Amino acid sequence: MAEKFLFILLPYLSAAVFLIGVLYRFWVWGRTPVPLRIVTTPAPRTRGGVIWRLIGDALWFPSLFKGDRFLWAAGLAFHILLWLVLLRHLRYFLYPVPGWVEGIQTLGLYAGYLIPIPLALLFARRLADEKVLYVSILGDYFSLFLLLAITLSGTLLRVFFRTYLVEVKAYALSLVHLQPVIPQVHWLFELHFFLVMLLLIYFPFSNLMHSGGLFWSPTRNQRANFETRFVNPWDFPVAYNPRNLWPPEKYHQALAESKEGKKE
């Protein structure tokens, strides 16, 4: 029963929650207007420049490089290794396996061995830096804990508790073809798989949404085309007051009033 839930129901449930959740977040951000031009300068003046800026921000975190080299190094190492590991896992879901996926297998393998290191560093930093510790809440630790547990269990599966891969691949393909078959695997694989499903479900509700959120950020995706007019979609007219200049009578009256006030 538990296996049926874990291997047949949960994957589709978490995939649905992940997809719908992420798309819902994008929809909410997308429908919310941007009333003012708030781009962080120096900023590109063209759309092409904005695309380059966003790609740069997503790939090598220049803002962190400017401010905090340790965080930059640990964060960048983690994200690059994560990409390699994710791409390596494509081999379970694709048949036949494309050449480039085969090509990065070794690289992805070492990435998998290394990935707990930057994660542990980030975890340690969160505890060691009193400034970050002060603002950290349960959710922040939970994301890190999940990722650590997933990567560690994955490494253990590769090194010590080697699972029968043909079984795993058959299961992964059966998932892809919507005819899931319960595999006979080590319990550690079950744990690894369960944690990944948990991460997928947790993802859209958490600040892990920073991954897609960056591209919606008005301070980063706007242009510095200050010569064109920026229109606020919900702008409203303010009362036009054709002549608010002070006639002398009004001034003298105000002056008299303020003098009276001082006498009190």
Next chain:
Amino acid sequence: MRAPFPIPALRVGASQHQRCHPAKQKDMVKVNLPPERAKDWKEAMLKKMAEVLDKYRSVRLFMDICVKCGACADKCQFFLGTGDPKNMPMARADLFRKVYKRYFTLGGKIWGRANGAEELTESVLQDWYTYFYQCSECRRCSVFCPYGIDTAEITMAAREVMAAAGIATKYVTEVVAKVYDTGNNLGIWPPAWKDNCSFLEEDLKDTEGLDLKFPVDEVGAEVLLVPPSADNFVNTNTMIGYAKMFHAAGISWTTSTYCNEGGNFGLFLDYANLKKVNNRILEAARDLKVKKIYWGE
């Protein structure tokens, strides 16, 4: 990377007692806000919060995606100066975020405090009033944030939310009210403005022997000059410089008693006042039928 100045150790509550004076009723009326804190301030604030979240993508997005990496923490001048942890940009935004989580997200409603959600209580409001007025909206944090999270946007949203419930500071509301009364932040009344301009004319004639005009409210001039704060009565050399420059270029110009200062304190209050203060520059330009606006600040 070594910081060029020492980063202070956390001193919880260090600047808790440095608070702005509350707004006066007469100013609140002039800036079109509730004269005093509304009896149902909580409902009023939550209603405005929902509105702000639907009007500013920045606010909603920044609420959702901050990972508390702390890259912004030691970039804020207010944190560097006080060491108060609530002056770290991510912690300042958290003051807003915890209320957002409690009332506007599923996770916050279910997990509550464990997920960092908190009811909008009197003490939360006091924190808002204290720390959202200890942000100068300089946007330095947004430069260092990997997602460009701009705490100034959140500060502005929080001030707008508080203002809707009749909570604002004396300094800001007084200045905006003065703009509506006198045309400038400093409260220089139109007769005083005219007098000051003719004083500059005389001064220039006495010292340099130049016969230049400092026109006020001249309909049909080519340029409306909106000088930055204080050019007319503190940095008078700058004001004299304008007159010389316009004279040398052969451009007819004027200032307006309706609008003779470029600074906009509406930025520190809410969108409606921000717009109204700026809009009066346009109104003055239309009134005086000028072709161009030269606008300082």
